[in-house]
Amino acid sequence: MPELPEVETVCRGLQQNIVNQTIKQVKIHQSQLRYKIPQDIVSDLCEQKILAIKRRAKYILVHLTKKILLVHLGMSGTLNFYTEATKRKKHEHVIINFTNGNVLCYEDTRRFGCILYLNKEELINHRLLYNLGIEPLSSTFDAYYLIQQCAKRKQPLKSVLMNSKIVVGIGNIYASEICFLSKISPFIPAQQVTMTQCENIVKATKEVLSAAIHAGGTTLRDFKSSEGKNGYFQQQLHVYGRVNESCFNCQELIVKKVLAQRSTFYCVKCQNVN
DNA sequence: CAAGATTCCTGGTGGC
DNA sequence: TGCCACCAGGAATCTT
Numbered sequence A: 001m002p003e004l005p006e007v008e009t010v011c012r013g014l015q016q017n018i019v020n021q022t023i024k025q026v027k028i029h030q031s032q033l034r035y036k037i038p039q040d041i042v043s044d045l046c047e048q049k050i051l052a053i054k055r056r057a058k059y060i061l062v063h064l065t066k067k068i069l070l071v072h073l074g075m076s077g078t079l080n081f082y083t084e085a086t087k088r089k090k091h092e093h094v095i096i097n098f099t100n101g102n103v104l105c106y107e108d109t110r111r112f113g114c115i116l117y118l119n120k121e122e123l124i125n126h127r128l129l130y131n132l133g134i135e136p137l138s139s140t141f142d143a144y145y146l147i148q149q150c151a152k153r154k155q156p157l158k159s160v161l162m163n164s165k166i167v168v169g170i171g172n173i174y175a176s177e178i179c180f181l182s183k184i185s186p187f188i189p190a191q192q193v194t195m196t197q198c199e200n201i202v203k204a205t206k207e208v209l210s211a212a213i214h215a216g217g218t219t220l221r222d223f224k225s226s227e228g229k230n231g232y233f234q235q236q237l238h239v240y241g242r243v244n245e246s247c248f249n250c251q252e253l254i255v256k257k258v259l260a261q262r263s264t265f266y267c268v269k270c271q272n273v274n
Numbered sequence B: 001c002a003a004g005a006t007t008c009c010t011g012g013t014g015g016c
Numbered sequence C: 001t002g003c004c005a006c007c008a009g010g011a012a013t014c015t016t
Helices: A004-017 A041-045 A120-124 A143-151 A157-161 A172-181 A195-214
Strands: A023-028 A050-056 A059-064 A068-072 A077-082 A092-098 A103-108 A114-118 A255-259 A262-266
Touching: A004 A050, A004 A059, A004 A077, A004 A195, A023 A041, A041 A114, A068 A077, A068 A120, A114 A120, A143 A157, A143 A195, A157 A172, A157 A195, A172 A195, A172 A262
Parallel strands: none
Antiparallel strands: A023 A092, A050 A059, A059 A068, A068 A114, A077 A103, A092 A103, A255 A262
């Protein structure tokens, strides 16, 4: 579920709500996520203060007094913030109580997410992080970088955009949107993408991700911000989920096709797809 | 080695 | 109403 804009939305909520607070108690109800959460972190987390919340790719980094919690939301994860104790929801696997009465819950129905507890050294060298590509909203993500990466690959453009070793944070929804906004076929072999097209792709990427962050992310099913709010970027989606509806640009019907096991939406006419 | 397929897990939806 | 097949925003790990 959550792609970069949704993770960023969660991070911004946490920055507002839990920085400077001190952990009083942690409960793990279900430790079996993508990786098993070690039970012994529970006692170590107590009395630690939240120093900062950062994001790298789709990972949330919770900087604590001693170490760092690395949180990934997988397909169905959210972090729920409450100002007081509430009845635990079915898939709230980890509950963090703060000394001021606030509560943060990790909820993840499908349990594809993960929570790791690492020191700075372990974080920097972690295999999940050190192979990651660049941030799409940073200035290093430009047309020169993209065409270099495309030039050596035969894969479809959409797969390149979703390859986190090249550029991070772009998932299945935004990849379709980016291809539409830059008027290029998601199926075109990366090698064939021109410099001008790379400029358009980079521009579209930054625009769509920024707009989605501004809208608080995209809520199709599970996603909510840490404050329980829906995102509303789904209202601005041009192709994702719009199969057989007419293109906002040319009225042609939007087509859905599976590419690399993922649903892909596009306009045959606007994106010049055969 | 690149690219495609499978896998982890739960729940919603649509067909019969 | 029930049962079943299929689908879902991710990404590591296989197999080809």
